[in-house]
């Protein structure tokens with residue numbers, strides 16, 4: 001049996017934490033689809049042509065630690081506007097979504113383009129200021145040399161590129177449930193997501 005949970009939303013809204021928590025709770029497999037675009041962005045920074053890099057992508061390229069940086073995130077959002085890059089990554093994501101035992105995919109276009117038939121669609125969001133503050137604290141804890149203003153500018157730039165692109169822009173699917181995490185703890189956000197999925201599972 002396949003059961004797909006699609007979780008979309010902007011950067012640092014809490015998608016990753018909610019997705020991992022949901023996967024653990026229900027025993028589903030989890031795919032952070034941002035890693036696909038980050039891996040292509042990383043290869044572009046190494047001088048590769050993005051479409052060829054996307055077509056040649058293999059699971060071993062999805063190494064989370066090497067792909068975390070802000071430079072890779074920006075590169076990811078640049079390659080993500082290229083229709084041929086997106087097209088090259090579709091089959092892998094759809095096959096993952098259909099695997100037996102259930103799957104959670106998080107990204108920007110899972111409920112709208114990759115898995116329009118997903119059993120549950122969530123759109124996880126929060127204000128840009130709240131998201132930037134979360135991302136700043138995360139980076140600061142790792143000793144990164146960044147200011148709050150830089151992180152907020154970075155978040156806004158990526159939001160703009162993701163929502164304004166013509167191919168698979170970031171937006172909630174018509175039948176997505178909105179989860180605004182601005183004033184929620186991680187635990188509360190996860191509890192709401194679990195309760196919603198429980199109703200359909």
Ligand code: C5P
Nearest residue numbers: 011033034037076077080107108109158
């Ligand atoms: O989720 P994450 O911040 O790691 O994604 C990095 C970038 O990859 C996003 O800013 C977005 O441009 C792109 N992306 C996308 N579609 C997805 C996942 C990520 O366009 N499904």
